[in-house]
Amino acid sequence: MKWRVHIENYGFLLPSFLLTAVLGIYPIFWAMRYMFYDYKGYGDMIYIGFDNFTRLWGDELFWEAVRNTIVYAGGKIVITIPLSLIIAVILDRGLKGRNFLRALYFMPTVISTAVIAVVFFIIFNSYNGLLNQFLTKNRLVSSAIDWLGPDYAMLTVIILAVWGAIGNYMLLFLAGLQSIPGDLYESAEIDGASPFQKFWKITVPMLGPVMQMIIMLAITVSLKGYESIMVLTEGGPIGKTEVMYLYVYKLLFPVSTGSAMIQEIGYGSAVGFATAIIVGVITGFYFMLSRRLNRIY
């Protein structure tokens, strides 16, 4: 009888455990081993100790990617969070058509980032993109803007990221807003508070813990994102939109992106690990900082 129970328990858990262990956990340990080797995907594996990490320290391309990632993630968050909070606050009040608008704003989250990046490429293409066609034909600009060129590529990539993110964060804020008791607003209204006062004195402070979590989520997600950039600009031009995880991808699978980089499994693993640590440090730093901010209230 007892054995039967054990077999049932672990038997039901087995498929989940096996898949997670083999395809989720094992690859991480695999990379932990290879980051100490010089391995190009063929030929010999040479143990080189911490050489990959000393190389990383002096790798200008990587630090450029780190800077770009911070600009990209920062830009995305600075635009997305306030916009989605404002939308959420507006929709939280009994507005006509709020359910329709909520569903509309959330729609981008169901569309593939790779597919929408192709569409953005067609729209923002500098040579004959739809946007430049409109701008030049209607004489809004004198000459076509090089949206995917060195000056504007980062902006275009951020616009794409914001497009995909607003609906998601709006919904998270809406869920958070529902936890604020309505009588707080009622008593403020009796005291003659204006909508702006209500927003700054009630909504924002009461949303504190939820806000902290949502921004934390936004930070990790935006630091990790590279799919849309890969399709839209391939990290270019001249590395202007190269982000950390895209650099990792290119080191492991250079053929598919058409980049001139050489496959470096060992070094790529080291970069992947360093990137995970950087993401962890930034997230942890934010967490400590925001906890202190929370104490004010």
Next chain:
Amino acid sequence: MNGIGKWVSRVILWLFLLIIAFFTVFPVLMTILGSFKSNLELASGATIWPKEWHFSNYAEAWKQANFSTYTWNSLFVSVASTVGTLIVASMAGYVMDRRNFIGKRFFVVMQASTMFISIGAVVLRPQFELMVDLRLNQSLWGVVFILISAHATTFFILMGFFKAIPRDVDEAAMIDGCSFMGIYWRMILPLLKPGLGVTALFAFRTAWNEYILPLVFTMNTPKLQTLTVGLTNLRYGSGAAMQTHLMMAGACLSMLPILVVYFFANRSFMQVTAGSVKG
């Protein structure tokens, strides 16, 4: 506040909402309308509404540009991985919620860690080597298994739904002589339908939209490419003679199924996202 001030603030508010709505819909609308335009019109027309409706774009994409194969592959990967994810996650969730045994905590930590640790594309390399060893690299099953292995989110969402099913159900069935497996299959799964429905939508969306994984696995086997991979290849293969009309039609083929699902089930989609904040 006086009447005029209220009126002005209302106008500003609606203007803001409409601008965001326009920004949201614009790329999707341009894709749908663009998929009916000729390549020439797309390249230089500066039109919103197609001058002539070229329904042939779809026929061309479907037959010449292999989108029939891509669609079939996407459908196979999405359906197989959705079913697999639901079975694997619901089995684990069932014992985790109803039984007590050694290693429960370890299992939860393991699942949670897969959600938070990310070393990027590095993991694809050992995953690919494993699939070569298992001889699964010449089919899409490798992709399916890897997608199923990322079932931690589904598992945690389902755990919430399991808690809502009263334990009396299990006990009553057990007294009637139903086995553990029988209870899971005949009692629990039917009661879990709302949770399964919601998580199925999510698993399907994830698989349908997945890009990097099928890209890496089907780099040398065009026959196995999914819609996302096939479509982006058109963009990489672009040069002077970009086939924009085919890209638009292809993008539509990839977007529309999930948009149709979203149209009918947007409440369920939003329910899970909102639930992640409430905890």
